[in-house]
Structures are given as C-alpha cells and as structure tokens.
Amino acid sequence: MKKKVQNTALCVQPIPKALVSCRDRQGRNNALVVGFAANASLDPAMVMIGIVPSRYSHHMVKESGCFVINLPKKGYEKEYGYLGSKSGRDEDKFAVMDIQWEDAEYVDAPILTDCPVSIECSVIESIMPGTHELFIGKVEALHVDEEYLDDNGTILWDMMNLM
Template sequence: MAKQFWKPGNMLYPLPAVLVSCGIFGEEVNAFTVAWTGTICTNPAMVYISVRPERYSYDLIKKTGEFVINLTTKKLVKEVDYCGVRSGRKENKFARTKLTPEKANKVKAPLIAQCPVSIECKVKEVKKLGSHHMFIADVLGVNVEESYLDAKGKFELNRSDLLIYSHGEYYNMGKLLGSFGYSVKKKGKGR
C-alpha cells in the first residue's frame, strides 16, 4: 500500500472526548472539552490534560491546582461539542447546556452529574510545551455511576456508550473485538 508523507501533526486517534470541570463548586466554575488527555501512570495513579494557555479554564486550573476529568457518553455529544467551541468567559456553560455540577469528594472543582465517571485530579506539574501546556496530575479519587455496577459490584463502563473523538468527529464505542490477553490465552481442555 502506498503512503503519503505529511508534515508533523497529531494523528493519534481515536481519543476520549472528555469534559474537564474546574473552578470552585458553588462559586466560579467552568466545563470545557478536552481530547488531549490520557493516563501517565498506574501506581501512583496519574493523568494529564493539555490546555492552550489562552483558554478561560487554564487560569482557573492554575489558580486552584485542581480539576475533574468527566468521561462522556453518546447522550452528551451536543453538550461536549458546545463546551469545546464556546468560552466560559462569555457564558455559564453549565446553565446553557443544563449540565449539573456536583460537589466532589477531594477537590474544589465540581463533578458533572450526567457523566458516568468523574476523576478528581490535583495538579502536580505544568509543562509548557508549545501551543498547549500539559497539566500532570495525581488522581485523588474516581466517582462512578452506580447504575453501571453489576450484581457483584463490577463496574461495566463499556455499557455507558462512551464518546470518542477522531480527526474532528465524534463517535461512540463500537463492537467488542477481544479483551486484554485474549490472543495468548490458553484454550480449555478438550479443544
């Protein structure tokens, strides 16, 4: 297959389309869409978000040193897009989108009630990398929607229709193709 060579750019897709909430619950808060996010480390649990310094939320996060990563679903696609293209400097995006801020357990920033998972984060370091600055954060706790727990208490996140972002478009998760380790799993006796 022939391939074209392009100038440097980001083509690492798909990515989670998350809503990051920041500020202080009950005071000044904002929610904005981020796709430049991910896991850094399991133990200790650490994540990152990359944010343009000119974004309204950048200063809120710098001031408090905290934020919440809220995983989004197919039902929230319009709100996710809206929070990515409108500025919290000009309007209250929680009120406009009817997203519900909830008090977090460990941070001052709000959780978003409609999201199945909310990850409470404390900024550990800010790396100035160019167009975006990376907020490296410790995970202080994870809030999960109880309706996605099975009878044994296992969290079934994939039932929530998670939203992903790929090259300027939103999608929800697709069909299960395998699970971690399935390619090397030993076959049962008698096969």
C-alpha cells in the same frame, strides 16, 4: 506500503472525548472539551490533560491546582459541542446549558453528574512542550455510576455507551 505524511499533528488517534470541569477563585464553575487526555501513571494513578493557555479554563486549573475529567455518554452531544466551542469568558456555560453538577469530594471543582465517570485530580506538575500546557494530575477519586459497577467493583466500561 506506508507513505510518510507531512502533517504530523494529532497523529495519535482516536482522540478521547473528555470534559474537564474546573472552578475559579471566585467559585465560578466552567468546563471545556479536552481531547488531550491520557493516563500518565498506574501507581500512583495519574492522568494528564493539555489545555491551551488562551482557554478561559486554563487560569482556573493553574490557580486552583485541580480539575475533574468527566467522560460523557451518548446523548450528551449537544452539551459536548457547546462546551467545546463556547468560552466561559463570554458566558456562564453551566447556566446556559443547564449543566447538572455537584461539588467534588476532594478537590475544589464541580463534577458533571450526567457523565457516568468523573475523575478528581490534583495537579502535581505541568510542562509546556508546545501549544498546550500539560497538567499531570494525581487521581484523588474515581466516581462511576453504580449501574456500571459489578458486584466486585469492576467497572463495566463496555456497558456505558461512552461518546
């Protein structure tokens, strides 16, 4: 038999392990761990991330109107832990962790090249239902390491060893 639990926060599990990368007006890169990440529409393909306004990354996404969702694989725990606990307000997180990156193709944000999946998104709207601002992002491009694609271009998710 089920029991009603009082603490109702974070009741959808498991929480995704995603890294959102972004860039400010001065061209500075940053990234943070985001557990609030989900698909939002099939066609057109859209996704959703939630960022607390006090995060340093928040103003970057707000101002640039874009972001990249990167899915890390096992072995990236050190970088993931760091990006989810330190703020770009205090240090250049990419420099400190020697984060490997390249420019995204369609949006003004970096792609984390050590992550097998990177999703370029442009913000189409945002809402603030509570603690997090939810950014709805149109998927402009989906990049997948070619070793995880079969001959038909199907993504071999199970082969990736995602975190």
